[in-house]
Amino acid sequence: AISRWYFTSMIFLQLNEIILVESCHAIKPGMLNVHLVPHTHDDVGWLKTVDQYFYGARNDIQHAGVQYILDSVVDQLLKNPDRRFIYVETAFFYRWWKRQSGDMQDTVKQLVDEGRLEFVNGGWCMSDEATTHYSAVVDQMTIGLRFLNDTFGPCGRPRVAWHIDPFGHAREHASVFAQMGYDGFFFGRLDYQDRSRRKASREQEMVWRASESLVPPVADLFTGILPNGYNPPEGFCWDQLCDDPPIRDDPDLEDYNVEDVVSKFLTVAQEQAKVYKTNHIIMTMGSDFQYENANLWYKNLDKLIRYVNQKQVNGSNIHVLYSTPSCYLQELHRANLSCPYFPMRIDDFFPYADAAHDFWTGYFTSRPALKRYERISNSYLQVICNQMEVLGGPTSRNGSFGVGNSDTMKKAMAVAQHHDAVSGTEKQHVADDYARRLANGWTQCQVLVSNTLAALSGSSAPRVYCEHLNISVCPLTESSSKFSVNVYNPLARPVGWSVRLPVNGTAYAVTDSSGNVVPVSQATVVVRRDRGYAVNELLFQVRAPPMGYSTYSVSLLQKGPPPASPFPRAPKDIQNKVRFLKVTFDPETGLLSSLSNLETQQTVRLSQNFYWYNASDGNNKDSKQMSGAYIFRPNSSTTFIISKTAKIETVQNSVVQEVRQWFSPWVSQVVRLYADSRVLELEWTVGPVPIGDNMGKEVITRFDTSINSSGIFYTDSNGREVLQRRKDYRPTWTLTQTEPVAGNYYPINSRAYIKDEKDQLTVVTDRSQGGGSIQDGSLEIMLHRRLLHDDVRGVGEPLNEASDLYPEGLVVRGRLLLSLNPPAVAANTHRPLAQEVVLQPLITFTEGLLPPNTRPEVRDGRPLKPSFLTALPPAVHLLTVSQWDPDLVLLRLEHQYEARDSKEHSQPVTVNLQVSPLPSTFILLTGMNLSANQWKHEMTRLDWKVDSGKGHSPGCELTLPFST
Ligand SMILES: *[C@@H]1O[C@H](CO)[C@@H](O)[C@H](O)[C@H]1NC(C)=O
Ligand SMILES: *[C@@H]1O[C@H](CO)[C@@H](O)[C@H](O)[C@H]1NC(C)=O
Ligand SMILES: *[C@@H]1O[C@H](CO)[C@@H](O)[C@H](O)[C@H]1NC(C)=O
Ligand SMILES: *[C@@H]1O[C@H](CO)[C@@H](O)[C@H](O)[C@H]1NC(C)=O
Numbered sequence: 001a002i003s004r005w006y007f008t009s010m011i012f013l014q015l016n017e018i019i020l021v022e023s024c025h026a027i028k029p030g031m032l033n034v035h036l037v038p039h040t041h042d043d044v045g046w047l048k049t050v051d052q053y054f055y056g057a058r059n060d061i062q063h064a065g066v067q068y069i070l071d072s073v074v075d076q077l078l079k080n081p082d083r084r085f086i087y088v089e090t091a092f093f094y095r096w097w098k099r100q101s102g103d104m105q106d107t108v109k110q111l112v113d114e115g116r117l118e119f120v121n122g123g124w125c126m127s128d129e130a131t132t133h134y135s136a137v138v139d140q141m142t143i144g145l146r147f148l149n150d151t152f153g154p155c156g157r158p159r160v161a162w163h164i165d166p167f168g169h170a171r172e173h174a175s176v177f178a179q180m181g182y183d184g185f186f187f188g189r190l191d192y193q194d195r196s197r198r199k200a201s202r203e204q205e206m207v208w209r210a211s212e213s214l215v216p217p218v219a220d221l222f223t224g225i226l227p228n229g230y231n232p233p234e235g236f237c238w239d240q241l242c243d244d245p246p247i248r249d250d251p252d253l254e255d256y257n258v259e260d261v262v263s264k265f266l267t268v269a270q271e272q273a274k275v276y277k278t279n280h281i282i283m284t285m286g287s288d289f290q291y292e293n294a295n296l297w298y299k300n301l302d303k304l305i306r307y308v309n310q311k312q313v314n315g316s317n318i319h320v321l322y323s324t325p326s327c328y329l330q331e332l333h334r335a336n337l338s339c340p341y342f343p344m345r346i347d348d349f350f351p352y353a354d355a356a357h358d359f360w361t362g363y364f365t366s367r368p369a370l371k372r373y374e375r376i377s378n379s380y381l382q383v384i385c386n387q388m389e390v391l392g393g394p395t396s397r398n399g400s401f402g403v404g405n406s407d408t409m410k411k412a413m414a415v416a417q418h419h420d421a422v423s424g425t426e427k428q429h430v431a432d433d434y435a436r437r438l439a440n441g442w443t444q445c446q447v448l449v450s451n452t453l454a455a456l457s458g459s460s461a462p463r464v465y466c467e468h469l470n471i472s473v474c475p476l477t478e479s480s481s482k483f484s485v486n487v488y489n490p491l492a493r494p495v496g497w498s499v500r501l502p503v504n505g506t507a508y509a510v511t512d513s514s515g516n517v518v519p520v521s522q523a524t525v526v527v528r529r530d531r532g533y534a535v536n537e538l539l540f541q542v543r544a545p546p547m548g549y550s551t552y553s554v555s556l557l558q559k560g561p562p563p564a565s566p567f568p569r570a571p572k573d574i575q576n577k578v579r580f581l582k583v584t585f586d587p588e589t590g591l592l593s594s595l596s597n598l599e600t601q602q603t604v605r606l607s608q609n610f611y612w613y614n615a616s617d618g619n620n621k622d623s624k625q626m627s628g629a630y631i632f633r634p635n636s637s638t639t640f641i642i643s644k645t646a647k648i649e650t651v652q653n654s655v656v657q658e659v660r661q662w663f664s665p666w667v668s669q670v671v672r673l674y675a676d677s678r679v680l681e682l683e684w685t686v687g688p689v690p691i692g693d694n695m696g697k698e699v700i701t702r703f704d705t706s707i708n709s710s711g712i713f714y715t716d717s718n719g720r721e722v723l724q725r726r727k728d729y730r731p732t733w734t735l736t737q738t739e740p741v742a743g744n745y746y747p748i749n750s751r752a753y754i755k756d757e758k759d760q761l762t763v764v765t766d767r768s769q770g771g772g773s774i775q776d777g778s779l780e781i782m783l784h785r786r787l788l789h790d791d792v793r794g795v796g797e798p799l800n801e802a803s804d805l806y807p808e809g810l811v812v813r814g815r816l817l818l819s820l821n822p823p824a825v826a827a828n829t830h831r832p833l834a835q836e837v838v839l840q841p842l843i844t845f846t847e848g849l850l851p852p853n854t855r856p857e858v859r860d861g862r863p864l865k866p867s868f869l870t871a872l873p874p875a876v877h878l879l880t881v882s883q884w885d886p887d888l889v890l891l892r893l894e895h896q897y898e899a900r901d902s903k904e905h906s907q908p909v910t911v912n913l914q915v916s917p918l919p920s921t922f923i924l925l926t927g928m929n930l931s932a933n934q935w936k937h938e939m940t941r942l943d944w945k946v947d948s949g950k951g952h953s954p955g956c957e958l959t960l961p962f963s964t
């Protein structure tokens with residue numbers, strides 16, 4: 001049975017047992033204990049590629065070489081057993097480990113066993129929190145944590161999640177970390193106003209209740225805000241990258257400075273203690289790519305510890321020690337705060353601002369093409385690599401089409417989750433490198449699929465993959481007069497889709513009916529350039545059973561009528577035959593004017609258009625901040641309209657009705673309603689964004705509706721639970737709003753909605769984007785950005801994307817899916833819909849016709865074969881099916897409805913899993929935590945007392961040695 005909103009593999013034993021980290025240095029109970037945490041922050045790609053960072057190549061861009069950091073740290077740890085170090089990014093550690101001798105590996109194992117080298121976080125990378133989807137985050141954490149467990153056993157299991165750099169923090173990340181068994185979470189960045197309030201009230205350490213659906217404390221996570229980002233206190237940076245004076249402790253020498261350094265340190269520690277609650281404080285001694293010459297740091301830290309503690313003989317009550325985040329956390333837990341408890345947090349940490357006009361809300365949309373490629377690669381990984389590898393067994397990896405693997409894609413996707421990867425905040429050559437890794441993953445996966453499909457279908461006809469169907473390019477379907485289409489459904493329920501294939505003929509038979517042909521739009525011809533020549537698109541409906549496939553044959557008919565020419569005006573309205581949806585158009589402008597759900601008989605006014613904000617170039621009376629890869633800083637709240645009217649073409653047949661809107665040479669859209677769909681599709685095409693006027697542009701589409709949204713809208717968190725957003729407001733602190741647009745932007749990973757009592761308009765997106773509701777009843781989504789200035793947060797390049805194929809600027813195409821429902825049942829539509837967008841069907845082609853296909857049919861509610869799974873209940877999502885080792889398959893099931901989502905589906909549900917005989921043994925790995933690196937019965941987490949009310953209990957005074 002899966003209770004509400006659980007991932008299956010996580011039922012927690014709520015023991016109050018406290019796990020002692022035995023390797024921690026002794027603390028002094030009556031004193032202020034200062035935990036020094038030596039660390040390095042190693043970006044898995046940013047200004048340099050991940051490989052350049054590993055080897056220390058291109059030090060002209062940034063001096064950084066991770067291999068030397070690990071060499072040097074291990075060497076220094078061996079010199080003094082008191083020393084400690086933490087390491088975070090398994091992508092780097094794994095590269096380094098593979099190149100070490102057996103002796104060195106044994107030495108490192110011993111350091112880990114003794115707690116001198118501790119892994120924290122431990123995922124492949126430190127993921128971005130605003131633009132990632134939870135399924136990819138769970139995967140990348142699993143890869144890293146698995147390597148650590150396989151290599152070091154339980155001593156390698158990180159206790160603490162560590163997201164010191166991501167630019168704002170998502171609640172779903174905290175929920176996922178809690179369900180992975182972490183005891184605590186530390187980060188460095190939060191809104192400056194929130195921080196200053198938390199400092200004043202000593203609320204920088206808290207318990208984050210990260211789910212409104214899970215029963216506490218399942219998603220409760222202790223969360224600490226680090227004192228200084230992730231840097232050392234000012235004046236105490238002893239890396240080769242820093243300029244602070246070393247400790248000069250020879251009294252005979254001129255510039256002896258021990259007294260100075262010690263007294264300065266005591267002051268810093270006392271000041272810091274004033275903004276935290278216990279008599280323990282943490283200091284992060286390190287920063288970006290530090291410790292390449294670890295001797296510098298450790299030599300000075302050894303001295304600092306010695307000289308500061310010596311003062312205790314003269315009455316100092318400050319004790320400083322080498323420590324790690326888990327040792328620090330353990331002391332916070334031992335402090336057993338009861339009056340008051342640690343406060344509770346229920347909202348998330350978006351958006352992040354570091355000053356009044358500096359909102360980090362641009363990266364929610366930056367590099368929209370990379371964001372889409374990452375999302376569709378996730379689908380490719382889950383469907384093609386993972387499911388096909390399981391279905392095909394060993395033959396999938398070595399079969400009639402050669403040798404392929406899923407590992408390349410897994411690692412490419414894991415790297416792409418990094419907070420400078422899918423976030424779009426890396427340099428251009430690094431973005432290219434992430435895309436190249438994903439492309440290599442696709443190639444490997446395709447070999448796997450060809451092998452599996454050949455084995456399953458008994459046909460060894462070569463499989464053809466068409467990755468550019470979205471711009472009507474597919475050489476096989478364009479040129480062939482007879483071909484087969486294989487559609488594989490990755491979901492655990494039968495699903496139907498509309499397939500659109502570029503063709504050059506006018507009439508086709510599809511299996512035993514006839515397909516519908518529509519002319520390719522002019523906008524598509526423009527964007528595809530000289531790739532492909534199809535003049536038409538063939539459209540037909542397909543269905544496939546749960547985790548199964550169906551095959552369709554397509555043949556060119558010699559004589560067919562040409563498709564009807566497009567009609568040059570907008571119809572008054574379009575509605576589908578089965579009467580699900582109706583949309584009306586304004587005859588004057590060609591724009592949408594209303595949307596109706598014919599089943600529920602609701603109608604809202606809905607107009608939509610495209611606009612841009614002028615990106616600030618720094619010449620602004622309020623601030624010199626420019627818009628850049630991270631920061632969205634419009635020069636003013638004014639939006640510039642691209643065109644008040646659209647040129648229209650209308651195409652209608654029995655499968656689809658399309659109103660093609662052309663706004664300008666760089667903005668067009670297709671409003672598309674399929675015959676049997678409850679969703680309106682808006683396919684937008686934006687670019688090359690013109691910059692000839694020397695103005696950077698942030699392009700949005702905005703829906704203005706009659707919905708009475710009262711300043712409130714909703715966005716999902718990493719594609720899972722939904723959070724309420726209110727204009728100029730933060731749920732747990734008082735905001736002074738300084739940026740009326742950028743300060744009201746939030747990340748949208750998969751959906752956003754506005755609603756009133758009657759109507760809910762939900763928009764499902766095909767990638768992560770930023771958006772807001774600046775006026776009541778309106779919802780805007782940022783689609784593309786092209787900027788002329790850097791925003792001075794380190795990347796050092798303006799976000800001005802072009803490529804060989806599009807030297808005048810990238811063109812981006814995507815889809816927004818709209819649905820209108822009564823709020824109480826809206827989730828019944830948007831939950832499965834968002835899932836279908838995230839896990840897309842796999843479509844492959846073969847030249848010529850295959851043996852008669854297995855027509856997908858549903859009889860008595862059960863799909864016919866070939867299917868590998870009986871359909872799961874609608875509330876249950878098949879999150880992972882992946883080969884774990886030669887004999888085991890990892891299966892993750894997920895209850896996908898929130899407690900408040902749906903009367904019908906939000907209930908606990910029992911799953912009866914019937915899995916067809918598979919080539920490999922299918923063993924259900926229940927009883928593991930979410931990241932599959934710990935058995936359930938071994939899982940105990942620290943319990944925390946929480947102050948669930950706002951503020952302190954009355955009469956509850958803090959008595960601490962250093963309270964002011
Ligand atoms: C402690 O105080 C005495 C007397 O002032 C002084 O001689 C000694 O150097 C001090 N010790 C330290 C570690 O500061
Ligand atoms: C924690 O404090 C409570 C009183 O608030 C006390 O009852 C309990 O025994 C303490 N626990 C430990 C482990 O000290
Ligand atoms: C595609 O069809 C068009 C229009 O019928 C025709 O002019 C063109 O030659 C065809 N292209 C190819 C390569 O067959
Ligand atoms: C962790 O690794 C050890 C071997 O080091 C293995 O015995 C154990 O089963 C692994 N734990 C999990 C949860 O896979």
Ligand SMILES: [Zn+2]
Nearest residue numbers: 041043165419
């Ligand atoms: Zn970073």
